[in-house]
Amino acid sequence: MTTQELATQLQERFDAEQGEPDGLASPGWLSVTVCSDRLLDAIRWLWEDAGYRFLISAGSDLRRERGKYLVTNLFAQDEHGIYLAVHTEVDPEQPSIPSITPIVPAANWTERELRDMIGVVPEGHPDPRRLVLADDWPEDLYPLRWDVEHGIKPPPSDCQVPREPPPEGSSVVPLGPYFPSLEEPAYFRLFVEGEEVVGADYRGFYNHRGxxxxxxxxxxxxxxxxxxxxxxxxxxxxxxxxxxxxxxxxxxxxxxxxxxxxxxxxxxxxxxxxxxxxxxxxxxxxxxxxxxxxxxxxxxxxxxxxxxxxxxxxxxxxxxxxxxxxxxxxxxxxxxxxxxxxxxxxxxxxxxxxxxxxxxxxxxxxxxxxxxxxxxxxxxxxxxxxxxxxxxxxxxxxxxxxxxxxxxxxxxxxxxxxxxxxxxxxxxxxxxxxxxxxxxxxxxxxxxxxxxxxxxxxxxxxxxxxxxxxxxxxxxxxxxxxxxxxxWRPRAPTYANLQVVPPMLKGSQLADAPINIASFDPCFSCTDRMEVVDMRTDDEYD
Amino acid sequence: MAGYESGLKVTQMTLALNLVIALLLGPLMAGVVRKFVRARLHSRQGPPVLQPFYDICKLLGKEDLRSSSSPIVDFAPIVVMAATITAALLTPMGMRSPLAGHGDLIVFVNLVTIAVVGTVMVGLSSASPYSLIGAAREIMMHIMVEPVLVICLIVAAVKAQSLLFWHMAEGATAGGMSISMVIATIAMLMAMQAQIGKQPFDIAEAETEVMGGAFVELSGPRLALFQWASFARQIVYASMLAAIFIPWGIDLAPPWNLGAHLLKLLGVYVLVGIVDVVHPRIRVEQAIKFFVIIIVLSLIGLGLAIGGY
Amino acid sequence: MDPLTTAVVVLLTGALLTAFLSRHRLMAGYVALASVILASISLLRLSLWIFSHGPFETVVPLLRLPVSGLRVHLIVDQLSAVFLFIIVLVAVSTTWFSLRAMELCKARSLIRFYPALLLFFATTLGVVAFQNMLVFLLFWELMTLTSYLLIAFETEKPQAARAGLLYFVAATVATSLMVIATTILYAHNPSHTFEFSQLRDTLGTLTTTKPVLANIVLALFLVGFGTKAGILPFGFWIPVAYPAAPTVTSAAMAGIVTKLGVYGTVRVFLDLLPPSELSLVWGSIIALLGTASIVVGTLTALQQTEAKRLLSFHVIGQIGYMWLGVGIGVAMYHLHPAIAVLGLMGGLFHVVNNASYKSLLFLNAGAVEYRTGTTELDRVGGLMHIMPVTTVSAIIASLSIAGVPPLSGFTSKWLIFERSIMAGLYVPVFIFLGLVAVFISAVTLASFMKFLATLFLGDLHVGEQVAHREVPVSMTIPQTLLAIVCVVFGVAPVPVLWYLYRGAAEILPGMVPSFNSLVGTSPFRVNLTLLGSNSAIGATGAWDPLLVTAVFVGAMLFAYGISRLGGARTRKVPIWLCGEEHSYQEIMYSSHSFLQPFNRYFCRLYPELPVPKMRMPGLLLKLLNPDTWITYPAERLAERLARAQTQAGGRALVVYLLWAVALVVIVGLVLLFAHT
Missing domain, CATH: 1.10.645.10 (Cytochrome-c3 Hydrogenase, chain B)
Incomplete structure (x- = not known):
């Protein structure tokens, strides 16, 4: 399928408007805009039927240029070599969009980041907790909005991010943030019974540098x-x-x-x-x-x-x-x-x-x-x-x-x-x-x-x-x-890979936890942010 | 009873000898292996040969950080060091040990167990999950490895018809090579690798998994005592192996028998060092499975020994 | 009046007085304690007299039975004197402990307790004092009855009633088996008496003329004594009964009843059975059963999370050691007397030590229960901060049971291992049994590390109503006393061994090597020798507790000196948890996590062995997990009995009692008529 055929499909099914091609008119790039009420259908078609792989979302504050926030979902189709951007405009008065995480589990972190950085709330997200920002960063201060100055240092607030308690019979063995087998700070909160890891929780983004x-x-x-x-x-x-x-x-x-x-x-x-x-x-x-x-x-x-x-x-x-x-x-x-x-x-x-x-x-x-x-x-x-x-x-x-x-x-x-x-x-x-x-x-x-x-x-x-x-x-x-x-929205590969680590750790041996984590070659600095992943309540992601 | 009641002078000499070997030669040999075996195989220069001594001295002066108010934590390093020294005084190191007529195989095994128990108690007396997991692993390894040690020593005892170490050493020299002793030597080497915590059995103290296990909350002089005790324990095991299972040279006149013993010690250390360098660490349940096989092997050796082979 | 009768009379008087005083709990306790102490003094004097003058004989007028023309001789020999000492030690400690410990059973009046306890002690005296089988069995059954009352003391708790009933039925069945065996012997005894001396000859004749019958007799005795001793598989009542009984009962019974099972075994297999090939066979069977107990008892104890149940399984395990020692003694006597004597001495030494540290451990559990209200290992922790004396005695007892030098448990285990290796030179199987014992020693150590760690070490964590105080003095003194015994017997074993030697030598017929030739001449050091071995000197083992301890202490001082050399300062810091904050509850590593890979592996080990591909693995698993075939069937049996009892409106107990009594009466009548 070429990008033109894709554009036609999206236009017919979901009233998608094609955006400007990029300056080089690359053959593998398509950018479309969809209304927020057709967004879920479009995403569902892309994910389930058309075989697109989810990459990342980006939230942009375009209130000065267009008077709206822009939420961009980026996909890739590897067999045909296509990259696709699906934009949705969001009204600043009602900054929320329907969450695509129930359809695409891989979008979990990125939608939480959307909320943290731009303030656009994903409705229906199964785990709407803070992801990227520090625990004591004040609420209602969204760094990526243009009116928030770069270099701002707000006084710490006292919001507490609750931690998962260990399940019955197990205890917490913290792996990090400072641990001999991690090169960078990351907090893997392992729930251990004997030598077996029965669950894990992850908090990251200690290296978030804005x-x-x-x-x-x-x-x-x-x-x-x-x-x-x-x-x-x-x-x-x-x-x-x-x-x-x-x-x-x-x-x-x-x-x-x-x-x-x-x-x-x-x-x-x-x-x-x-x-x-x-x-x-x-x-x-x-x-x-x-x-x-x-x-x-x-x-x-x-x-x-x-x-x-x-x-x-x-x-x-x-x-x-x-x-x-x-x-x-x-x-x-x-x-x-x-x-x-x-x-x-x-x-x-x-x-x-x-x-x-x-x-x-x-x-x-x-x-x-x-x-x-x-x-x-x-x-x-x-x-x-x-x-x-x-x-x-x-x-x-x-x-x-x-x-x-x-x-x-x-x-x-x-x-x-x-x-x-x-x-x-x-x-x-x-x-x-x-x-x-x-x-x-x-x-x-x-x-x-x-x-x-x-x-x-x-x-x-x-x-x-x-x-x-x-x-x-x-x-x-x-x-x-x-x-x-x-x-400018960079996404590191570890951002996608880390979301799989908690389900993978469950049921493994404690002695293997460091090598399991390391085998994903995590680059926490790249990931640029941390996310809490609940291992125990797997059902959130199924 | 005559024959092993040494005169006072001889006892004093062997007392000094055993102490020097255990306390001073132990760290030195560890340093030698670290520099000339491990670092060479890593293609690097390695630390100075006296580094273990420098480490111990440095630790003795560092602050002693206490995270637990338990008195166990005061006692355990001292008890472990004392048990190791006493075991060293029971071990024949080239010649008869100073406590030769006052303790036998079972006493030795129990002293060694006390050393392990001390380490475990230290791990248990802190609330840190790493030290608890490390202590649990230490106990599990001990349960699997101690029988091998005992069985191999009993093989030597059966051959010599006595549980006293000097008789076992003499019996082994007189008896020459026998299948059961060879099997026992191999099993003993594997057990030794685990007892002193070298790869692939560095499980209880795994730095990258449990941050040092039972020792994570130790610092300063207590850690120095534990480290020193562990160097001494390595020499004690190596001496036991050398004196009883590779017994050539004990019937030479002093000081040649001492020289033979030191040579054997060096050989054992180098062998252990090489095995340590070429293996990663395995998991505790893999080690348990492995040692079941070693236990069976040593039991076969025992059966052969009883049968007279 | 001879000292033994004095003691019995004192105890009976005490029983009566405490029955009257039962409303005033503390008074009753003091009276009981006084009578026990008085009795003990007289018994200790008797023991010492026996060791220097030989067996004590007297005719007891009260017990003369004119009907069958029997005169009952009371003969207390050196072996019995050893057991008298054990009874004294345990009785004094537990009664003293019970002064305050019985507050745990507030609901019940003490009328059923102290009288039963004192009568229990009196019956145990009767068991060791008579060398007449009929009287022996009579007192044996009375001991069962009184201990049943002690176990089922808190009848409002259904598990106590069930446990007591189970115990009673099991013990009575066992006794009936022994009665049958006795009857067989009596029938073949031309002089128609029950005296041990006569039965000895009868048994001797039977082994040559009718070996099958002799074996049946021996088997019946084995089962009978094994049940009381707690050997696998007959000891299934122990893990049911001991946790349900009040702690004082468990301590007293663990200290005395099981030891008397060993006593009975020694009497029958060494005293009554003449040395022959049969003794080799039976000795090996005893040793094998002992080793099986060691293995299964200790491995199961590893998985327990409740203190008293853990200790009960260790009772089964430890009895195994004693039977291993006794088994070596029985088996080797024919072949090599030196090994046999020392093996028996090892077993007896283990009996003495076990009485002290096992009772001490139960008293520790009782102290924990008294202070915190629970004995579950996971619910309390860090008790050393509030109960230092209990902690120290618990540590001593745990190290002693695990066989750590220089405590007493080490010396007895050392003897048993040493002899099993030497015996193995003649009968190879003993080496393997000894090895199993060594392996399980490490498991025992691990089990008690877990016990100590979860209960006493670590940070303090108890319920809010718990007072931060040590238990009362009346509870600390007996614990200290027993702990001192553990230490002293470990550091100075030679005098103890001398007494045990007298006890052993008395009952072993024939020439027994001299004490000095067995253990050397030094009063401090035990030097074992094997005469006629190939080794030039003949010495096979040595243990010098004083010198080695002195060296150890010296080394400790040296180590301490080194540690102070750098002048390092101490500073208190929180534990390092990698930088994030955690609460204590969530990082506390639970007791059942503790040896989980090991537990899991050994439960999966058996199915991995190359067994035929039938549905064996499941069966093997069930077979080797004692819970499925000992404790659960036992509990179900107890359940059924209890239901039967309640259904019959409480008459079932009486019915059983009547059956037992009837059995004895019938047998007596049969004998009577057979005699005339």
Missing amino acids: IEKMGCSVLTYNQIPFIAERICGICGCVHSTAYCQAVERAAGIEIPERAKYIRTIMLELERMQSHLLWLGIAGHIVGFDTVLMQTWRMREPIMWLSEKLSGNRRVYGGNIIGGVRLDIPTEVHQDVLDMLDKLETEWKALYKSIPGDTSLMARLRGTGVLPHELAVERCVVGPTARGSGVAIDTRLDHPYAAYDRLEFEKCVHDGCDNLSRTLVRLDETLVSIGLIRQALQQMPDGPILTQIDEDIPGGFEGFSGVEAPRGEVVHWVLTGDENRPTR
Whole structure:
């Protein structure tokens, strides 16, 4: 189905009005507006019949431009490579919309965030508690409204967020916020009976830094890529790439070929070092420090290479609207290829030794089971999904940068357990090595940055999805005047994946809880907010 | 009774020897293994060899943070250290131990149990869920591992027809290699790995799962005593293994028998260290299942020993 | 009047007085205590006399039965003297404890309690004092009757009545079996008496002429004594009766009744049965049953969450140890007297120690119940903050039952293990039994860690009405007394062993090695030797409690010194819960969580064994879970009996009593006519 056919379907069924195409008239992008009374039907059709995958919602305060709030629901159709935005306008006098969570369980967190940040209440939401903001943030102060100043520090209020009590016979074992096996603060409240976890509760968003507010109020278009890169310490480049691509699409800016290849190489370098980092941490969590030390040793050459290329081990600072700031000159190509060869040899040895290690297999096989149906229902992404047999990969489904010219396959395993996800990440690293080699070979000469002479016009939408090491990162941008976006909505893959962690933890062993959580490779900073997920009362999500 | 009533001088010498080995050589060997085995296999330099001593000294001066007012928490580290020292004085380390005629196999096993009990009581006396879970895991591991220790020692006892350690060591030398002793040695090595909490059996103290288990609420001098006691316990087990199950060299004249013993200790430590480095931690119920097999193995050894093999 | 009769008379007088004084509870208590103490003094004098002069014989005029021309001789030998000591110890402690503890049973008048208690003690004296089977069985049945009254004391509680009835029926059936066995022996006894000396000869003849009959006799005695002792599977009444009875009763019965079961076993299998191949067989059976008790009793105790029920299952477990020791003694006498004697001494030592620490544990439970009103492990916690004396004695008792040196429990277990290994050199099965005992020792330790942790350690958490005080002095003194016994017998075992040796040697016929050759010459150190072993020296084991304890204490001082070396300061902080706030209730790790993987694994273990693929697993599971075939059928039986009793309007009890009495009378008449 093409976007045009989709637009016609939505028009006929739900009176959807097609919005402006983005500046590049991308073939895979459609934006429609629906009235709030037809919204539920539209969503139901998309989710149940048309096979669309839910991505995220965004609430925008457009009272100055249009006199209304705008609620945008973003979907993806992976077989046809379509991204769809369904807008609904909300009257500021009655800021509420019907909740889509009863239809699409994966929308649970995002609607609660809507309420927290914009003040639009989702009617009929099964769990309308505070999600993102701190427990003592005052009610009725919605940060993403344009009249709330950036940098405001209200005095703490005394609203209490009630915590779930443990079920009969079990007691609470807190895993976090400060815990040896978590790299970032996150509060997993495990209900434990003996050595079995009978339920869990999750409170997060300790690292909420108000990045979206900054993006809409005090930063310019070209300042945002550097902030975006700092959303996460490990996968920053994907955020800056996704943002730049979204703005480029909105403004109709075509970037040079060479820049596309450079972006691809940076992204793949980042993927490799992220997976190696993850493997080390997973080893450490199961007590296998040898794996930690050796994989981080293998990772060091990538960091040295990154420093050589960009001046930094981690945060490359390479993306900018219109292209990239860093070049990869021909003199450096041989260093890159040497590093890749060495890494490949060591990686292959590691890959061979894992299935033979019985104790490691005993810890990884059969633990942390995420059934295929649950993965599909909750719209998980990345290696988490691919480890449960859900074959989605943004690089192949919705190609961007130079990926449409490179040859590779998706790495999918069916095991649905920790081992499966480990193998997916191992496979992907080998694939990344091949991708960088192809990219270096195919890279044409030429400029790396497009000159932009005019201001970027306001009122256009741009959307971009990038496959981060942890899954699909999506950024949605609504351009504005004054050289800054009106709304910038990043979504990290962990945001989607974390919602599945509580049902997965239930019934597992306490000793496996850290590795189960880690196998999702959660990046709490990326997620940018915390959500309380009730494990015990599963029935809320069914 | 004659023969093992040593003269006073010999007793004093062995007293000093056992104490030095247990208290000073214990941390030193741990440091050596940490630097030359573990760090080498990790492709890194590793901490200095004397680091365990530095840690203990540093901890002795740190603030003692109390989260529980229970007196158990005052007593337990002292009791554990005392039990370990007494067990060390019962263990033959190259030559006859100072308490050789005053305690036997069963006394030794019980002293070792006291050390475990002390750790468990400390874990139980704090209200922290991590320490309670750690203490529960410690008890479960102990229930599964202690029988292996006992059965293997009884194999040696049956072969020597005596429960006194020195007779067991002599009996093993005289008897030469026998199938039952080989089986017992293997089982004993596995039990030792679990008793001193090395991978894959680092379950009770799992840092990434329960933040140190029974020790999470300990700090300062109490933690120093526990750490020191655990180093001493490692040497005691290794000495027991070396003296009774790998008995070559005990009939040499002093100081050669001491040298042989130290060499054997080094070998045991290196072996344990290597196994520790190449394994992750397994779960407690997996360990229970594993030790059922080891118990059966050691029972087979016992059966063979009774049958005369 | 001889000291024994004095004691009995004092106790009977006390019973009468307390019956009159029953309205004034405390007065009655003091009178009971006084009579018990007076009786005890006289009994202790008797015991000491026996140990230095030999058995005490007298003819008791009151009990002369002219009808059958029997003269009843009262003979108290050294073995009985040991049990006299046990009775004295337990009687004094429990009676003292009961002064205030009976306030827990406010509803009932004490008229049925103290008289029954004192009569109970008197009947136990009768059991150990006579070497005449008929009189022995008479007192045995009277003991059952009085202890029934003690168990079913609080008749308004249905479970107490049921428990008492169950116990009574079980014990009476057991006694009837023993009566049948006695009758068989009597019929084959040419001189037609019930004296032990004569029965000894009869049994000896029977083992050679009619071995089948001899085995039947022995089996009947085994079942009979096993029921009272509490051995698996005959001891099914214990987990029903002890929790339902008042704690004082449980303490007294655990301390005395079960031990007398062991006494009876020792009498029959060692005193009456001459050494032969039969003793090897029966000794092994006794040891096997003992080991089975150890395993099942302790493993089931691991899962309990109520203190008295936990202790009851441990009674079954601990009796197993005693029977293991006795079994070794019985089996090895034919083959190797040195091993046998020490095995028997180990068993007897365990009897003595168990009497002290088991009763102490029940008294601890009683103190907890007195102060907090409950014995459920999950409902109270941290009692050490308000009940320090009880806590210390509970810790001593728990460490003693778990066999931690230098307490008394360790020494007796040490002897039993040691001998089982040495016996195993001749009869291999004993090593495995010994190993099982060692394994279960660790389980016992775990069980008592849980007991101590949930009740005494941790933070204080009791109901609001609970006073923050220790229990009254009359309850702390007996606990302290028993705790001191545990410690002293552990640290200085050699004198105790000497007395036990006298008791054991007395009943073992034939040449028994000298005390010094068995345990060495030192008064402080026990050095065991095995004569004729291959080891050059012959020494096989050693335990020097004083020296090792001294070393231990020295090491403790050293450790303390080290810990003070850095001059570290102490500071009180809250526990670390990773940064968020939590309430105490939600993080409290419950007692049934505690060993859950272990429990779960061992309940699933059996189905995982490679059994034939019939529907075995379920059956095996049921078989190996004692609750299904001991306690639940027992409770259902008790239920049915109770219903039968109430339906018959309370006459059923009388009916049973009449049946028992009738049985005895009929047997007596038969014997009478057979004699003439």
